[in-house]
Amino acid sequence: MTDVQISSASTATARRPRKIKWRAVGDHAILIAGALFMLLPVMLTLTTSSYDNVTIHKEGIQWFFGDQLAENYNRAMFEKGGFTQTVDGFKMLMNSLILGIGFAVGKIVIAMMAAYAIVYFRFRFGTIAFWMIFTTLLLPLEVRILPSYEVVQSLGMLNTYAGLIIPLIASATGTFYFRQFFRAVPEELLEAARIDGAGPVKFFIDILVPLSRTMIAAMFIIMFVYGWNQYLWPTLMTTDESMFTLVRGIKQIMQVWIGANIPDYGVAMSLAIIAMTPPVAIVIFFQNWFVKGLTESDK
Amino acid sequence: MKKVQFSRPLFPYLLLIPQLSIIAVFFYWPAAEAIRSSFFLEDPFGFGSTFVGLDNYRDAVTSSEYVNVATFTVWFTALVAFLSLSLSLLLAIKADAVLKGAKTYRVLLMWVYAIAPPVAGLMGILLFDQSLGPFTHLMALFGHDFKLGVNYYDTTTAIVIVSVWKQIPINFIFFLAGLQSIPRSVREAALIDNPSGISRFFTVTLPLLAPTAFFLLIINITYALFDTFGIFDIMFKGEPGNNPTTLVYKVFLDGFRGNDLGGSSAQSVILMILVLGLTVVQFRMMERRVHYT
Numbered sequence: 001m002t003d004v005q006i007s008s009a010s011t012a013t014a015r016r017p018r019k020i021k022w023r024a025v026g027d028h029a030i031l032i033a034g035a036l037f038m039l040l041p042v043m044l045t046l047t048t049s050s051y052d053n054v055t056i057h058k059e060g061i062q063w064f065f066g067d068q069l070a071e072n073y074n075r076a077m078f079e080k081g082g083f084t085q086t087v088d089g090f091k092m093l094m095n096s097l098i099l100g101i102g103f104a105v106g107k108i109v110i111a112m113m114a115a116y117a118i119v120y121f122r123f124r125f126g127t128i129a130f131w132m133i134f135t136t137l138l139l140p141l142e143v144r145i146l147p148s149y150e151v152v153q154s155l156g157m158l159n160t161y162a163g164l165i166i167p168l169i170a171s172a173t174g175t176f177y178f179r180q181f182f183r184a185v186p187e188e189l190l191e192a193a194r195i196d197g198a199g200p201v202k203f204f205i206d207i208l209v210p211l212s213r214t215m216i217a218a219m220f221i222i223m224f225v226y227g228w229n230q231y232l233w234p235t236l237m238t239t240d241e242s243m244f245t246l247v248r249g250i251k252q253i254m255q256v257w258i259g260a261n262i263p264d265y266g267v268a269m270s271l272a273i274i275a276m277t278p279p280v281a282i283v284i285f286f287q288n289w290f291v292k293g294l295t296e297s298d299k
Numbered sequence: 300m301k302k303v304q305f306s307r308p309l310f311p312y313l314l315l316i317p318q319l320s321i322i323a324v325f326f327y328w329p330a331a332e333a334i335r336s337s338f339f340l341e342d343p344f345g346f347g348s349t350f351v352g353l354d355n356y357r358d359a360v361t362s363s364e365y366v367n368v369a370t371f372t373v374w375f376t377a378l379v380a381f382l383s384l385s386l387s388l389l390l391a392i393k394a395d396a397v398l399k400g401a402k403t404y405r406v407l408l409m410w411v412y413a414i415a416p417p418v419a420g421l422m423g424i425l426l427f428d429q430s431l432g433p434f435t436h437l438m439a440l441f442g443h444d445f446k447l448g449v450n451y452y453d454t455t456t457a458i459v460i461v462s463v464w465k466q467i468p469i470n471f472i473f474f475l476a477g478l479q480s481i482p483r484s485v486r487e488a489a490l491i492d493n494p495s496g497i498s499r500f501f502t503v504t505l506p507l508l509a510p511t512a513f514f515l516l517i518i519n520i521t522y523a524l525f526d527t528f529g530i531f532d533i534m535f536k537g538e539p540g541n542n543p544t545t546l547v548y549k550v551f552l553d554g555f556r557g558n559d560l561g562g563s564s565a566q567s568v569i570l571m572i573l574v575l576g577l578t579v580v581q582f583r584m585m586e587r588r589v590h591y592t
Contacts, residue, residue: 024396024397027393027396027397028397028400030389030390031390031393031394031397031400031404031408034386034389034390034393034404034408034467035404035407035408037464038407038408038410038411038464038467038468041419041422041423041426041464042414042422044422044425044426044433045422045425048425056431057430057431060428060430060431060432060433060436061425061426061431061432061433109317110317110318110321111318113314113315113317113318114314114315114317114319116314117310117311117312117314117315118315120304120305121304121305121306121307121310121311121314122304122305122306123307123308123311123312126311129315129319132319132322132327133318133319133322136322136326138571138574138575138578139326139330139571139574139575140525142525142528142547142550142570143333143525143547143550143567143570143571143574144326144329144330144333144567144571145550145551145554145567146333146550146551146554146555146560146563146564146567147328147329147330147332147333147336147564147567148325148329150329150332151324151325151328151329151332152325155324166321166325167325169321169325170321170322170324170325170326171326172318172322175318200305200307200310225412225413228415229414229415230415231415231416231417231528231529231532232528232529232532232551235532236555247415247417247418247529250415250417250418250420250421250533251417251532251533253421254421254424254533265425265431268421269421269425272418272421272422276413276414276415276418279413279414279415280410280413280414282413283409283410283412284406284410287405287406287409291405291409291472291476294469294472294473295472295473295476
């Protein structure tokens with residue numbers, strides 16, 4: 001008797017959560033399918049990058065790891081390639097780092113200074129400066145690409161890091177985010193600082209910069225990924241192969257590919273994996289800052 | 300602006316000098332140059348240029364090639380925006396609903412954000428390649444001979460899939476953040492009033508997500524117009540031929556390959572006006588959002 005009661009009670013309690021669970025199983029199935037959809041192309045590129053070119057050419061994309069992984073990555077990183085045989089993956093990696101970090105740091109420093117001036121100072125041409133800066137949000141580099149190229153050319157900045165980085169900074173997204181952020185900083189802070197006799201430089205360095213630390217970190221991640229992933233501008237700007245970035249180098253791979261009998265698949269895929277690893281690692285590692293920066297700054 | 304402000308006569312100008320000088324040289328000068336040269340016919344050998352008024356614009360807009368490219372761009376943008384928005388909305392709703400592993404799913408669905416469009420394009424070539432690609436083999440099972448870079452529609456399909464894939468993460472992040480900002484009390488009240496999941500989604504969740512969705516729609520349009528350049532350029536291996544191209548790609552082709560400076564500039568200016576319109580709409584939406592919060 002008691003046994004029956006217990007079992008019926010347990011089935012009654014077990015049945016209700018099961019109803020909800022089926023729904024959860026469906027949710028998980030959709031999410032797992034989505035995650036696989038995102039992962040699979042990269043996974044296949046990674047596994048195929050561990051085979052030699054003849055195998056890839058004969059048998060197509062590989063689903064499991066082969067034995068040429070170290071060999072292919074070693075060649076991608078250190079074998080001189082391209083038309084002039086002067087650039088290797090390591091050099092391109094360095095150029096990508098310079099572009100990513102230079103762009104992120106330059107943009108943050110310039111944007112913070114400009115946003116500080118706009119939010120915390122009363123001065124004669126303040127409104128004009130504000131509109132001059134924010135008009136740049138309206139037009140992305142792609143629509144003024146040809147004249148931008150000509151300007152950089154006439155300044156003799158082709159194939160230089162400055163020519164690569166500075167024109168990309170000429171948009172006010174960073175300034176806009178920092179302006180929003182500074183405006184939300186409580187007014188009392190400035191009053192208190194002024195009573196204590198802090199000047200504008202001291203207030204900026206001792207109070208505003210430490211307060212913005214999270215914002216700066218989030219901006220750095222977003223801007224680094226943006227800079228690293230630039231394609232059109234570096235493609236136009238750099239004709240000298242020693243200035244190529246990894247993402248720019250992808251195009252070069254394709255151009256060598258077209259003429260080849262058996263294209264160098266292994267190295268091409270290794271380079272693709274190398275080109276995506278640093279930004280992906282940063283986004284995954286600092287995901288909380290990244291998501292926060294992305295969703296809060298755009299509001 | 301702050302009520303309490305510093306008033307130093309020179310200091311703010313010093314702070315603004317770097318930003319303003321970069322903008323002047325690398326934004327206003329090129330933009331002005333684009334507008335100026337759109338009214339001129341440049342000699343291809345560099346011997347001066349003649350003022351032609353609005354001829355470049357008329358030639359651009361009335362050429363059948365431009366009309367084709369514009370039509371393709373509209374369809375492409377609509378398709379990419381619709382597919383990536385709806386897929387990521389579905390995933391965000393599910394990621395918001397599950398109790399276990401929500402954080403893991405978030406990482407798994409957003410990390411592709413960091414992959415550059417041309418790198419995505421390179422992977423696309425492998426997956427859709429005529430001899431190597433698994434997708435090509437899959438299509439062969441259905442009796443379709445998939446030819447990337449040869450068949451116009453096959454190339455379009457491949458580019459759309461890669462573009463959607465690349466854009467899902469950012470939409471997902473914003474939709475998830477939007478869903479998570481819906482207060483618990485509102486959700487519970489909605490659950491009591493309306494136990495049906497689907498109708499609750501359309502009457503409660505979707506209207507509350509509308510500002511996010513609209514903001515994302517603009518982001519997606521700009522993405523499909525501009526950021527897909529790398530995907531296109533890699534996926535037809537730098538040989539546009541009779542493959543599909545977007546308006547931005549055509550600006551690049553006419554300017555750098557065709558040496559048609561005036562025509563390319565006129566197309567740039569048309570795009571500028573288009574983007575200007577989009578951004579104005581976006582700003583108005585942002586203002587509205589700020590007012591409500």
